[in-house]
Amino acid sequence: MTDSFDIAVIGGGNAALCAAITAAEAGARVLILEAAPKPYRGGNSRHTRNFRCMHSRPLGPLTDSYSEQEYFDDLIKVTGGKTNENLARLAIRGSEECLPWMEERGVRFQPSLSGTLSLSRTNAFFLGGGKGLVNAYYRTAAALGIEVRYEAPVTHLDVEDGKINGIEFTQNGTTHRVSPKAVVVASGGFQADTDWLARAWGPAAKNFLIRGTPYNRGVVLADLLEQGVEQVGDPTQCHAVAIDGRAPKFDGGIVTRLDCVPFSIVVNKDAERFYDEGEDVWPKRYAIWGRLVAAQPEQVGYVIIDAKSLELFMPSVFPPIKADTLEDLAGKLNLPADRLCATVEEFNAACGDTSAFHPTELDSVATSGLTPPKTNWARPITEAPFYGYTLRTGVTFTYLGLKVNENAQCSIGNRPMSNLWAAGETMAGSILGQGYLAGFGMTIGTVFGRIAGREAVAHAN
C-alpha cells in the first residue's frame, strides 16, 4: 500500500474527517489513520454537542442573527485579548457556510436542548451529539472511497528539508510506513498523557480527570515539535472545568458536569471555603473552577447544598450523597465534621435578606462580612436533607499546538512546510491563547479541516 495514497490524515475526529472529505471530493486518494478502535473513533469530537455559527438571518436550527463582530467580541471577552484576530475572523466567517456543508454530508441538527435555551441563537446542536456527527462523516467518507485504518496510531513523521517524507504507524503489532504527497495532522491535544500534564503542571495533574478520549496523547505533536516544527502556546495552558469527582478517569464526557455550584458552598478537604461560588452565572464561571479545584489540597472540592436547592440545576449522572444532618454528610464525604459545621454556620450567619433570590439571574443576594464572600444566590444552608458532591478537575483539552497560517499550513524555521497542514485541537492554540468559547472548538475543526483538505489536495494534484 506504500505509495497508493495522495494524502494521509492523522486522527479520526471532526477536523480529520472534514479535511479527508474535502480532499476526497476533489479527487484525492485519502488514508485516515485513527489511533482508536472503531467503537471509540472520533476523539473528543464524539463528546460534543454543538458548534458556534455566525449567521446573518435564521439558519437551520439557529434563530435570529449572529454577526461576525458580535461573535468576535464574545471571543475576545473569554480570551482576554489573547487571540489571533486574523485567524479567529477566518474561523468565524467560515462558520456560516459550514452549516449547509455539514448538512449535505449527513450531519443533522436539532433545536437547542432543554436547559440550554440561551444558546439557541449562537450554537447549532447536532442531533444525537458529536458521535452522530462523526458517524455521518464516516459514512460519507466510505462513500467517497476514503480508506480508514482503526487502531493505527502514528508514531513518527520524517521531517526533512521542510517536508514530510514519510509516516510511521503501528497496526496489529507491526510498524508500517507510508509516504503520501501531503499530510494533515488532526490528532488533537496531549491531555490524555497525564505524565506530560504532570511535567507541565506538577504532580497535582495526576489527580486530574480527562473528560474526553484517552487516545489524544500528543504523540504526533511531540514528535513534530522535537523536530523543530513551529509551536504555539505553552503546555501549562489547558481548558479544565470542575466535574463530579466520581467520573471515570477518561471519557466521562458531558454527563459528569455539575451545575450546582452557584447554589452551594464549596469547601476543600479541610472543610474550608476558598472562592466566591456566586461570582457569576454558571456558564461563565464553569471553566475557572477547574483551576480553583486544582489548586486545593489533593485537587478535590466538595459542594454542599441543602434540600431547597436540589431541583434548581440540571440533573447529573451520579446522584448526590445525601444525609439528614451536616455531621452525617461530613462523615460520608470524609470531611472533618466539626469544621464543616463551623464553616456552614459562619456562612449562614453572613447571609442576609434572601427574598430577592432568583436562580437564573444575578440576584445580589450576598453574604456580608465573610471571606471569601458569596456575592449572589447566598441562601443559608439549613434545610435537611443535605446533599454533597465531590469536585475534581476535568481537563477538556490542551492549548499547546502547531502554529499554522491562514492556509492551515505548518511551518519550520519561519518558513511554511511544503506538505504539512494541521487542523482542529492540535492547532487551536494558533487562534486562542487562553479561555474558551462554547462551540468554538468544532468551528475551528470544521473551518480549518476544510482549509487543510483543500490546500493538501491542491499540493497533491
Add this chain to the structure above:
Amino acid sequence: MQIDLIQEARRQAEICNACRYCEGYCSVFPALHRERVFADGDITQLANLCHNCRGCYYACQYTAPHEFDLNLPKALAEVRQDSWKAYAWPAGLAKLFDRSGVAIAVGLVLGFALLFLLAQALRPESGKGFYAYMSHSLMVAVFTPAFLLPLAAIALSLRSYWQSVGGGRLTLGDVWSATRSAGRMKNLEGGHGDGCNFEDEDRFSQARRHFHQATLYGFLMCFASTSSGTVLHYGFGLEAPYGLFSLPKLFGVPGGVLLCLGTAGLAWLKTRADPNLGAPAAWGGEMAFVLLLFFVSLSGLLLYAATGTVAAGLLLPLHLGAVLTFFLLTPYSKMAHGFFRMTAMAREAMLAREARKQ
C-alpha cells in the same frame, strides 16, 4: 413487573437525562427530560413510547465498551416486553409471549385448519363461493367471539397499564393526536426525516418505516374489506362472493398485497438488525407474529386467486385457521404493541395538553 429490568432502564434514563444529546430523535426524550426521578410507571411509559429505531444507540458516546454501557433501545425493549406480559389479561396467557412463538403459531394454524376441515364435513347443501365450503353462519359463530374476546382482553390490559403509569383523563383530542402521529409513523422518521437505524448499523433508512406503514395500512384495508363485507351482507343482503369492483375486493386485494409486502419486508429487516439492541428473548415471538401476518395475507390472496378451483377447498381452512390464530393471539403477541403504543402516545398528548393549560 420485573424490578431488575426497570432498574436497568432507570439507570440509563438517568444518564440520558444528564446528557440530552438525543432529545430530537423521538418522543421518548422530551418525556424523559420532563422528570427528575423516575417512578416505575414513568419507565414503563417511556418503554412504550420507544419504537426501537436505535438512533439513540448508534449516536451514544457511552455504549459498551464504555463503562456506562448505554443501550437504551434494549433496556426499553426489555421493559416494554415485560409490561405487556405483566398487564396481559388473563394473566395465565401472558406466557404465550415467550419464545416458542413460531411453534405456537404453526400449531394453532394447523389445529384450526383441521377443525375447519372437519366442519366441512357438515358442508352446506347450497351456497356459493366460500360458503360452498362452509356456511356463513358457522363463520360468524366462530369469528365473532374470536374477534371480540381478544379485544375485551386488550381493553382490560390497557386499563391496568393506564393505572400503573399514573392514570388521568383522556380526551378525544388526545386520542386523535396519537392516531395522527401513528398514522404517519412520525417517530420512525428519526426526528430528522431520514428514518431509523436498523438493518445497516448507523445508516439511516426509511425501509422500516415504509414496510411498517405497508403492514399497518394493508392490515387496515383487509380489516375494512371484511367489515364492508359484513355490512353488505347484513345491511344490503348482498352475499359473497363479491366481484372485483366491490368494496370488499377493492379494499381486500390491494390491502392483502400491501400486507404481504410489508410483513415480508419487516421479517427480512429483522434478520439483518442486531438482535442485541432489542429484547433478544422476544425475537422469536416477534418473528412468528410477522410471519403469521404474512401467512394470513398470502393465503388470503391465494384463496382469491384460486376461486372456483379445488385448491380453494384446502386454502380456505388454512386461511381461516391463520386468521383465527391471529385474532386469538392478538393480546399475547407483538400485535399488542400497537395498542400499548397508542395508549402511551395518547398519554403524552394528554400530559402536553395539561402542561399547556398551566
